[in-house]
Amino acid sequence: MSEPSAVADRGVLRVLVYSDDRSVRSELTAGLGTRLDARLPELVYVEVATAPMVFRHLDAGDVDLAILDGEAVPAGGLGVAKQARDEIDPCPPLVVITGRSDDSWLGSWSRADAVMPRPIDPIRLAQTLVDLLSDPAETRPST
DSSP: OOOOOOHHHTTTEEEEOOSHHHHHHHHHHHHOOSSSSSTTTTTEEEEEEHHHHHHHHHHHHSSSSEEEEETOSOOHHHHHHHHHHHHHHSSEEEEEESSSSHHHHHHHHHSSEEEEEEEEOHHHHHHHHHHHHSOOOHHHHHH
16 A cells, blocks of 8 residues: 555545546446445545646645546546656555556556556456555455
């Protein structure tokens, strides 16, 4: 997990959801719900439609994870992820949604922590978020 934020200390995880398309944002938030795992706090969504708003929240450090739509216009989530990795320190975990599975190599270029192709599998997306937001010591099997 990235550096814990003050938001997580207050008992919620703030997840930024970026897409210029309201229906994509709704699909993502509805598919994830508000509770991913009993070990994690409740999710609160910050929905934004423009790249400048993404960077306003990332600069402020008030989100714990960002989900970025790779198909957003005019600024796609892949470019936003790359710019965030280059400019924001510490940068929260970034998940990029791509148009198709063949675009996963672009996720490597963008330095996103995870890449999810369309159509969105909400169960796989939820598990990806759990993996990114969980403390690695909590998820290790006991020996």
